[in-house]
Amino acid sequence: MTLTVVGVDGGSLPPGAASAIAAAELVVGAARHLASVAVPASAERVELGPVEPAMAxxxxxxAVVLASGDPGFFGIVRLLREHGHEPVVLPARSSVQVFFARLGRSWDDVAVVSAHGRALGPAVNVCRARPAVAVLTAPGAGPAEIGAALDGWPRTLVVAEDLGGTGERLTTLPAAEAAARDWDPLTVVLSLRDPDAVPARGWMAGGEPVPPPGGWALPDAAFEHRAGMVTKAEVRALALARLAPRPGELVWDVGAGSGSVAVECARLGAAVLAVERRADDTARVAANATAHGVEVRVVAGAAPAALAGLAQPDAVFVGGGGPEVVAAVAAAGPARVVVALAALDRIAPSRALLQDAGYRVEGVQLAASRLAELPDGAVRLAATNPVTILWGTR
Structure with missing residues (x-):
């Protein structure tokens, strides 16, 4: 028996859809979709709520399954195939296509993420990290919730309500204002760092890929720093491996100094908060982020007090501060914590604090020696200061 998935775009149907519906024994869809098509009297109608009864x-x-726009784009086609079906798909225009057509804007530079039937956090973190992001929303994960979660990040939202319907409306406003309004449950949201920026010309949909050109664990000289106060490349390489920064996650860099770890995490696609107490270093973090073409939100203040109220992290790097900072970081509950320690007397307390907080703790001492040229052209080994790295995972 044939299973056909029909994309519904407003009141119009794609070619072949009407004949598939007319021949159907069963038509499945949301109430608004069932009401928008001519379902034959002989066909059983099943309104989508819980999906398992419909799948059975x-x-x-x-049968015909009605779905919004392109059912293969964050749609029901995946679910049907997971249940063993091999549907014929008749797509309409996706809501994202329609949205950008209304705006008259190209969208190959835009990352598209979904919070429909998924956690909102990863979608918001992509909005925090990237300059242009389209979000497919759901009740409880819509413009108001996205606007609230972007507090502290300068973002403009373009909200498209009821695309293709009678109540279609496009609204542009600061993210903070979106948090205070009520919205139609059928929305698509565009998050923009700079609404006046010309869309970047690239070669890959969704913006530049990660990791970026040049790799990671960049040379120390790639960062402006204060008298050598920069997390050395060898330490950064291991820290990045254990932090595992990636799109959809939020990383804190606590005691950021030059912000080298923060910048590297942002280059790997994560949203990043850098916490630093020195005013001159907060300026360096911002300058280093700008120099590398990424965004790092800088929080000026001393940890642990400055950590209060920050967005929930997925991973945290502690590059400065004593055990009280480690304790506050562990209390925030990230999945991964990395602590860099030069002082030996802080190793045991930091390890114990992480273990008491439920982390499995491992560690290593790094003592790297770099090649250094001598005046006659020969080379010697120049030792860097040893650093102990602890990492805790849940």
């Missing part, structure tokens, strides 16, 4: 009803019958 499809087996062995000539």
């Amino acid at each position: 009803a499809l087996t062995g019958r000539r």
